[in-house]
Amino acid sequence: MAGIVHAVGKDVYEFKPGDRVRALHEYGEENGSFAKYAVAPDWTTFHLSEDVSFQEATTVPTAALTAAIALFADVKLPTPYDVTAVSGEVAKRKSPFLIMASREDSLVAAVGEIFQNEGLGNKIPMVFDATSEMGSHEAITRLLDPNGGTMCTVLPPELCAKDKESLQ
Structure with a gap:
């Protein structure tokens, strides 16, 4: 998912409302990315530069996860x-x-x-x-x-x- 931070939890210090971010939502958990508002853990979220669109940004976490599964689960590195x-x-x-x-x-x-x-x-x-x-x-x-x-x-x-x- 990608978007603008609306609110953060009390222990989150890396992000603030208004930040442009991209994140990987934990599969099978509530409050996913197909909604007006979504929730992602801070450890799967990272800042998004102004030169990257939200559409482009949403591909990054999934591509990274796909590569990780291929390398560590399938190839067994x-x-x-x-x-x-x-x-x-x-x-x-x-x-x-x-x-x-x-x-x-x-x-x-x-x-x-x-x-x-x-x-x-x-x-x-x-x-x-x-x-x-x-x-x-x-x-x-x-x-x-x-x-x-x-x-x-x-x-x-x-x-x-x-x-x-x-x-x-």
Whole structure:
């Protein structure tokens, strides 16, 4: 949601009436964003600059949540707040991961070359396809490790892959 703050709770100090904000309403809770007035916790709310419209602002929290679900739930990357995963020996190991938002063949070739030059091989174990359209599935499949590689897509591949046979 996005809008102008009407009122704040007694313990809220980051926001005041009149502030332009955007927020993520907790799903399933009352007083959601499809109303004249909505309620959001301060920890899901942030200030909105004048150069961003309310319509543009409403996409940010949902896009962030979508990315977080893809990265941490689907691809199973360690969360930033998992101290055991981001410290010690686990953190020192190189674990290739690619977020792809284009389907150009030259880009796919360049990415493969970069991974090869870094000593990570030319096949990638984890890929997030942020496009999921117009052949991105097929392009990314060429980079994905065929021996257990994980690909997460924004859209179901069976709906958007150009070559349905490549889904096997």
